[in-house]
Amino acid sequence: MVQAVEAPDSIVDVISTDTCSFMHCAGKLKVLDHQWIQVVFEPPELRVGAIDFRYGRESEVKLQITYIDENNRLGKGSRGSLFVFRMRHGGSTNT
Structure with missing residues (x-):
């Protein structure tokens, strides 16, 4: 699974295998306070x-x-x- 966070508030999650990508979810991020965020995802593709x-x-x-x-x-x-989120090359995070 790879999660790309694009400033200021867009998130894209992609779940894939070595041979194909099979789920893609786009969402909007909202900061609730100094510890909590909320993400509202569109229906998955x-x-x-x-x-x-x-x-x-x-x-x-x-x-x-x-x-x-x-x-x-x-x-x-x-x-x-x-x-657990870890920074990858290109600025995206993966879980």
Whole structure:
């Protein structure tokens, strides 16, 4: 999974394998306070072979972010999910 954060408030999540990309979600980021962010995602775009389609509804996630250093941060979702984000070349983060 790769997450690209584009200033000032756009996020794109891509889930893929070595051979293909099969889910793409775009969203808008909102800072709630000094620890919490909220991301509202559009319905995901799925790819099965040569067929692309949207499936599902808009979704929302709230994350509590802890910065470790310039290249690493920890996230805890409002439902208890844990995430590790690591900076990659080109400015995107992956989980």
